[in-house]
Amino acid sequence: GESVGLHLPTLSVQEGDNSIINCAYSNSASDYFIWYKQESGKGPQFIIDIRSNMDKRQGQRVTVLLNKTVKHLSLQIAATQPGDSAVYFCAETDYSGNTPLVFGKGTRLSVIA
Amino acid sequence: DTGVSQNPRHKITKRGQNVTFRCDPISEHNRLYWYRQTLGQGPEFLTYFQNEAQLEKSRLLSDRFSAERPKGSFSTLEIQRTEQGDSAMYLCAISLRAYEQYFGPGTRLTVT
Numbered sequence: 098g099e100s101v102g103l104h105l106p107t108l109s110v111q112e113g114d115n116s117i118i119n120c121a122y123s124n125s126a127s128d129y130f131i132w133y134k135q136e137s138g139k140g141p142q143f144i145i146d147i148r149s150n151m152d153k154r155q156g157q158r159v160t161v162l163l164n165k166t167v168k169h170l171s172l173q174i175a176a177t178q179p180g181d182s183a184v185y186f187c188a189e190t191d192y193s194g195n196t197p198l199v200f201g202k203g204t205r206l207s208v209i210a
Numbered sequence: 211d212t213g214v215s216q217n218p219r220h221k222i223t224k225r226g227q228n229v230t231f232r233c234d235p236i237s238e239h240n241r242l243y244w245y246r247q248t249l250g251q252g253p254e255f256l257t258y259f260q261n262e263a264q265l266e267k268s269r270l271l272s273d274r275f276s277a278e279r280p281k282g283s284f285s286t287l288e289i290q291r292t293e294q295g296d297s298a299m300y301l302c303a304i305s306l307r308a309y310e311q312y313f314g315p316g317t318r319l320t321v322t
Contacts (some may be wrong), residue, residue, distance in 0.1 A: 108306065131311075133257070139315055139316070139317075140214075140301050140303075140314050141253065142313070146309075186252045188252070190309060191309075192309050193309070194305060194307070194309045195240065197243065197258065197266065197268075198243075198255065198303075199255075199309060200251075201252050202251055202252055
């Protein structure tokens with residue numbers, strides 16, 4: 098079936114550098130995308146979302162980019178900090194909320210101090 | 211704090227036993243979801259409720275699984291005759307708006 102996937106399973110970055118985590122999705126009907134951060138032993142934590150009528154959305158130190166042409170999402174984290182170390186998941190659904198979230202496998206981000 | 215608590219946080223059980231998990235949203239939300247997550251994977255949808263009504267169930271939800279949400283507030287997920295393949299993190303999520311979902315800390319189940 099259609100699913101969300103990630104290009105890079107692990108990513109190591111130096112503290113202070115910018116991080117980019119990528120995600121490909123395959124369901125063209127999805128119109129809402131969310132990035133979650135999951136620390137060990139905890140549930141996924143909402144980071145930032147984007148609707149399909151946008152191609153960029155910024156939060157605090159995070160930016161999500163959406164390229165609908167190639168069905169690609171990315172999460173950019175500016176000035177990466179040790180507290181950013183976690184597994185990051187992208188998820189897709191529809192804006193009505195009638196479709197459950199479909200998650201990818203996750204990318205582990207390790208920040209080197 | 212996402213406003214969702216789950217109990218117990220960890221459960222170890224022997225194969226064949228029944229287990230029940232509970233999800234308590236701090237305040238009432240229309241939608242409540244259950245997901246299962248195995249190590250290294252993203253959460254997989256199991257079922258969701260709109261108020262008391264269970265609106266959708268994944269094919270992952272075998273006959274041994276049952277979920278309830280009496281009165282549209284807290285929810286329980288029961289697994290009967292547990293199998294080793296049931297070992298996973300069971301996550302509850304609530305919707306503040308139809309499309310946003312906020313997760314609880316999860317219940318880690320280990321079936322020995």
